[in-house]
Amino acid sequence: MTKAAATRRVAVLTGGSQGLGLALTRRLAADGWSVVVDARRSTALADATADLAGVVAIPGDVSDAGHRRRLVDAATSLGPVELVVNNASTLGTSPLPPVEELGPEVLRRIFEVNVVAPVALLGDLRLAAGATVVNVTSDAAVEAYEGWGGYGASKAALEHISRVLAVERPDLRVLVVDPGDMRTEMHQDAFPGEDISDRPEPEASVPGLLALIDGAQPSGRYTARAVAVPEPSVS
Ligand SMILES: NC(=O)c1ccc[n+]([C@@H]2O[C@H](COP(=O)([O-])OP(=O)(O)OC[C@H]3O[C@@H](n4cnc5c(N)ncnc54)[C@H](OP(=O)(O)O)[C@@H]3O)[C@@H](O)[C@H]2O)c1
Numbered sequence: 001m002t003k004a005a006a007t008r009r010v011a012v013l014t015g016g017s018q019g020l021g022l023a024l025t026r027r028l029a030a031d032g033w034s035v036v037v038d039a040r041r042s043t044a045l046a047d048a049t050a051d052l053a054g055v056v057a058i059p060g061d062v063s064d065a066g067h068r069r070r071l072v073d074a075a076t077s078l079g080p081v082e083l084v085v086n087n088a089s090t091l092g093t094s095p096l097p098p099v100e101e102l103g104p105e106v107l108r109r110i111f112e113v114n115v116v117a118p119v120a121l122l123g124d125l126r127l128a129a130g131a132t133v134v135n136v137t138s139d140a141a142v143e144a145y146e147g148w149g150g151y152g153a154s155k156a157a158l159e160h161i162s163r164v165l166a167v168e169r170p171d172l173r174v175l176v177v178d179p180g181d182m183r184t185e186m187h188q189d190a191f192p193g194e195d196i197s198d199r200p201e202p203e204a205s206v207p208g209l210l211a212l213i214d215g216a217q218p219s220g221r222y223t224a225r226a227v228a229v230p231e232p233s234v235s
Contacts, residue, residue, distance in 0.1 A: 008033055008078070009033050010036070010076075010078045010080065011028055011033045011034065011082065011084070012075045012084045012085070012121070013036070013037050013083075013085040014037070014038055014085065014088035015037075015039055015062075015088030016038065016039060016055075017039035017041060017044045017045040017057075018039070018044065018184070018185060019182065020087060020136070020184065023201075023202040024209055025049070025052065025055060028213075029052045029054045029055050031210070033083070034055075034079070035054060035056070036055075036071055037058070038059060038067070038088070039057075039059065039088070040059065040060065040061050041059075042059035045059050046059075056074050056075075062088045062113060063112045063113050063116065068120060068121050068124055069124065072124045075125070080128055080131075081125055081127060081128075083131065083213060084127065084131070084133050085134040086135045086136060086158075087134075089113060090109065090110055090151075092107070092110045093106055095147070098149070099150075106150065107150050110150045110151055110153075114154035115157045115158050118135060118158060119161055122165070129172070131172055133162070133165070133173065133174045134209065134212070134213065135162045135175070135176050136179060137158060137159050137176050137178050139178055140152035141158070141178075147190075148190075158176070159176050163176075170219075172219070175217070175219065175220065175222060177209060177212060178222070179224045180200070180223065180225045181199045182200060182201065182202040183199040183200065184202055187199060200225075204225060208222070208223075208227035208229060210229075211228065211229045212224075
């Protein structure tokens with residue numbers, strides 16, 4: 001292992017091939033983190049991360065226990081995991097259906113990816129004191145938007161289980177972060193055929209996330225673009 005690799009802090013981030021996950025992975029890698037990332041589409045993941053120093057890409061589905069084990073093994077071989085970003089998520093279907101048309105299979109899949117997998121990953125990792133967990137949520141967790149019942153309920157569940165984790169593990173920082181609307185594939189899937197070019201790029205949500213990750217804010221719920229971002233120091 002090179003000296004640079006030995007001194008990098010270690011993070012696990014799910015859904016790192018595009019959108020918010022890739023934007024945050026780029027910045028974490030530039031800031032000296034080793035980041036173990038995943039996504040199901042292996043070619044897109046490999047292409048997106050090929051030029052990023054310190055990024056280990058492991059294709060797979062977060063809902064698959066064997067894949068999560070590979071993420072954990074890869075990360076822990078690099079050192080103690082200090083940051084987990086549960087970012088990978090699914091809407092279920094596009095277009096978004098009303099609650100009565102969701103169906104149990106789609107609802108189960110939404111909860112499997114958005115709630116069960118993040119919680120299972122944390123269980124597999126058994127983070128040491130001082131680590132930070134970022135569970136990416138949405139305003140759909142607290143607002144009742146037509147069509148967003150399944151996804152919103154899953155994010156509400158993720159938020160609540162995060163609050164319980166924060167009580168059980170006061171030695172961790174458990175940050176529930178709403179990144180705000182972003183111009184991504186997921187957002188386009190939520191509004192099929194609509195022009196979403198007025199939504200900010202995911203990079204707009206990254207400074208707030210980094211400020212939280214690097215900061216001392218306590219466990220709680222945050223809105224990424226409302227977080228105060230420190231001025232860059234002038235040397
Ligand atoms: N976009 C918005 O406006 C918005 C608003 C509020 C909250 N959020 C939240 O922000 C986070 C990022 O969303 P985004 O808009 O950046 O999404 P995105 O651009 O669609 O990217 C999602 C990423 O997650 C991966 N992924 C999805 N399902 C996965 C699975 N089962 N296993 C492993 N990887 C998986 C995707 O790759 P593969 O498809 O190849 O697996 C991709 O890398 C999500 O938690 C989302 O709920 C988004």
